[in-house]
Amino acid sequence: MARILAIDYGTKRTGLAVTDELQIIASGLTTVNTKELIEFLKDYTNSEAVELFLVGEPKQMDNSASESEIHIMKFLEALKKEIPSIPIKRVDERFTSKMAFQTMIDSGLKKNQRKNKALIDEISATLILQSYLYSK
Known part of the structure; x- marks a missing residue:
């Protein structure tokens, strides 16, 4: 099997998450400057097998x-x-940013660490991916 890659698109930064090859576990991958996103995805898909892009739909x-x-x-x-x-x-992807912030609080991150918007984007992408995996 190939991986599923989730994308929490933002105009400045984009959070990315990916499954393992068996599509069981969702993990944060990184946060990318949106201007470099297409190039990053091309490089990533050249080195890793990806079968689906999952893109958040804000409503x-x-x-x-x-x-x-x-x-x-x-x-x-x-x-x-x-x-x-x-x-x-x-x-x-409704509420994923709020859920990501709550996840940071629940995991014991200090207030200073919770201001890291890139981390919030990556966690949001992970939540999008995890909800998709649950629904499958």
């Missing part, structure tokens, strides 16, 4: 698209063009 409480969806759609077009062999699936 409002009324189920309408969030403002950031415009940026995500542009990214998805570029991703499909650059890495057409890997399918993309969207997953509702």
Whole structure:
């Protein structure tokens, strides 16, 4: 089996998480400067087998698209063009940032460490991936 790679897209930073090869465990991979994201994904998929990109879909409480969806759609077009062999699936990502912050508190990270927005993005991607794995 190949890995599933989750993407918590942001206009500045993007959090990434990945499964193990058996698709059992979701782990944070890294946070990447969004301008370097496509290049990072190309390099990663050249060295690791990835069968699916899982991209967070931010929605409002009324189920309408969030403002950031415009940026995500542009990214998805570029991703499909650059890495057409890997399918993309969207997953509702409502509350993942709040859940990521709570996870940091629950795990005992100090207040100073909880200000690390890159870590929040990576944990958010992990939560998106974990929820997908639970639903499978």
